[in-house]
Amino acid sequence: MKQLAILGSTGSIGRQTLQVIDSTPNTIKPVALAAGNNKLLFLEQVKKYKPQLISMQHEEDARWLQQQLDGFHQKIDICYGSEGLLAVATFSDADTVLTAISGAVGLQPTVAAIKAGKTIALANKETLVAAGELIMLLAREYGVHIMPVDSEHSAIWQCLQGENSHDVARLILTASGGPFRSWSSEQMAAITPAMALNHPNWQMGAKITVDSATLMNKGLEVIEARWLFDISYDNINVVIHPQSIIHSMVEFNDGSVLAQMGVPDMRLPIQYALFYPQRLAGKAPRLQWPIGELTFAEPDYERFPSLNLAFQAGRVGKTMPAVLNAANEMAVHAFLAGRLEFKAIPKLVAKVMEEHSPVQYNSLEDIMEMDSWARHRVEEIIG
Numbered sequence: 311m312k313q314l315a316i317l318g319s320t321g322s323i324g325r326q327t328l329q330v331i332d333s334t335p336n337t338i339k340p341v342a343l344a345a346g347n348n349k350l351l352f353l354e355q356v357k358k359y360k361p362q363l364i365s366m367q368h369e370e371d372a373r374w375l376q377q378q379l380d381g382f383h384q385k386i387d388i389c390y391g392s393e394g395l396l397a398v399a400t401f402s403d404a405d406t407v408l409t410a411i412s413g414a415v416g417l418q419p420t421v422a423a424i425k426a427g428k429t430i431a432l433a434n435k436e437t438l439v440a441a442g443e444l445i446m447l448l449a450r451e452y453g454v455h456i457m458p459v460d461s462e463h464s465a466i467w468q469c470l471q472g473e474n475s476h477d478v479a480r481l482i483l484t485a486s487g488g489p490f491r492s493w494s495s496e497q498m499a500a501i502t503p504a505m506a507l508n509h510p511n512w513q514m515g516a517k518i519t520v521d522s523a524t525l526m527n528k529g530l531e532v533i534e535a536r537w538l539f540d541i542s543y544d545n546i547n548v549v550i551h552p553q554s555i556i557h558s559m560v561e562f563n564d565g566s567v568l569a570q571m572g573v574p575d576m577r578l579p580i581q582y583a584l585f586y587p588q589r590l591a592g593k594a595p596r597l598q599w600p601i602g603e604l605t606f607a608e609p610d611y612e613r614f615p616s617l618n619l620a621f622q623a624g625r626v627g628k629t630m631p632a633v634l635n636a637a638n639e640m641a642v643h644a645f646l647a648g649r650l651e652f653k654a655i656p657k658l659v660a661k662v663m664e665e666h667s668p669v670q671y672n673s674l675e676d677i678m679e680m681d682s683w684a685r686h687r688v689e690e691i692i693g
């Protein structure tokens with residue numbers, strides 16, 4: 311039985327992962343779980359799955375859990391904070407770690423998990439955006455497999471099965487276009503958090519949903535693809551596909567294009583990553599044929615400047631993608647808190663990128679330093 315540690319079990323990916331586990335009995339045991347603030351749901355999960363180690367973001371929540379679990383028939387170690395996340399990521403009984411927290415906070419535990427030799431099921435794309443070169447080097451050094459969970463990267467990974475990387479001409483990432491795909495620039499001036507949180511096809515956490523609305527999500531995915539599949543930015547394209555049925559494509563040197571299709575349901579890529587190379591039946595719905603029209607369009611880089619910012623940051627490389635990511639995280643949180651307009655998100659990210667002189671990083675600490683710098687700059691600029 312696979313022994314799984316989940317970072318972010320209470321989130322969208324974490325909850326769907328537990329659904330996958332429920333639908334495939336006696337295959338995966340969640341042995342360690344980490345959550346942020348949602349202590350009520352976390353308590354339910356802990357009682358149901360009986361992991362050996364759990365962690366919450368805050369000490370007071372960990373103490374509350376301790377009280378709730380007093381007298382529970384199984385011994386559960388409880389920790390908290392960044393040390394707790396590291397403990398879950400490196401828990402000795404776990405062979406696989408699913409990284410499903412949102413943001414660059416996932417970076418340190420992912421590095422620790424790799425160094426502890428865990429297989430990584432990677433949903434947390436910000437990790438590869440901020441430190442893709444370092445993560446891939448470490449994965450090679452420690453002989454660790456990184457299984458993509460992000461739907462586009464899972465699709466590409468599936469299309470590449472049995473193929474030779476020398477035969478790949480380009481990757482084509484599909485993007486839904488988000489809720490404002492056909493809005494004019496003038497209309498976009500009035501976007502509220504509630505509007506941005508209304509993704510047409512996917513139910514996801516708040517941060518990634520806003521990223522989908524600005525198209526920064528696709529930009530982050532371009533950088534993620536560059537590192538996962540060791541391919542240059544010139545050979546990665548983005549195409550708008552509003553139905554989110556084709557999850558991405560690979561074009562080969564002979565002109566053939568392989569696409570992976572399925573209903574927009576994250577349980578499919580989660581399951582593929584956890585059971586690779588097996589394909590189990592699962593509970594996700596299936597495409598109903600005929601599936602209707604599939605349409606494609608060029609992204610509008612004028613109305614959605616975030617996509618270009620990500621390509622730029624990726625091409626510059628060094629610490630620039632970490633700065634892009636940190637500035638974007640802060641800008642999205644400010645937007646969700648009503649402190650920043652939607653259209654100001656890419657402007658703010660661009661400003662912080664302009665101010666940054668990228669340096670070649672040698673360590674996780676170098677990345678974290680630039681991440682902190684970018685966060686402080688956003689705070690200063692927003693005031």
Ligand SMILES: NC(=O)C1=CN([C@@H]2O[C@H](COP(=O)(O)OP(=O)(O)OC[C@H]3O[C@@H](n4cnc5c(N)ncnc54)[C@H](OP(=O)(O)O)[C@@H]3O)[C@@H](O)[C@H]2O)C=CC1
Pocket residue numbers: 317318319320321322323324344345346347348349366367395409410411412413415433434435436459460461512513514515516517518576
């Ligand atoms: N949702 C999706 O369909 C997809 C998501 N992804 C990527 O997966 C990652 C997770 O996304 P998603 O599940 O949507 O996000 P959510 O916001 O729904 O979930 C985030 C999870 O991380 C936990 N968390 C946040 N901060 C901390 C912290 N400091 N310490 C411990 N736990 C923390 C949250 O806890 P709590 O809720 O208890 O506060 C929650 O369990 C992101 O990187 C996203 O880009 C990629 C593809 C698709």
Ligand SMILES: CC(=O)[C@@H](O)[C@H](O)COP(=O)(O)O
Pocket residue numbers: 460461462484485486487488512518521522523527528576
């Ligand atoms: C489900 C998933 O992988 C998300 O990253 C999704 O792709 C978001 O949709 P967009 O295509 O709108 O960014």
Ligand SMILES: [Mn+2]
Pocket residue numbers: 460461462531
């Ligand atoms: Mn995706």
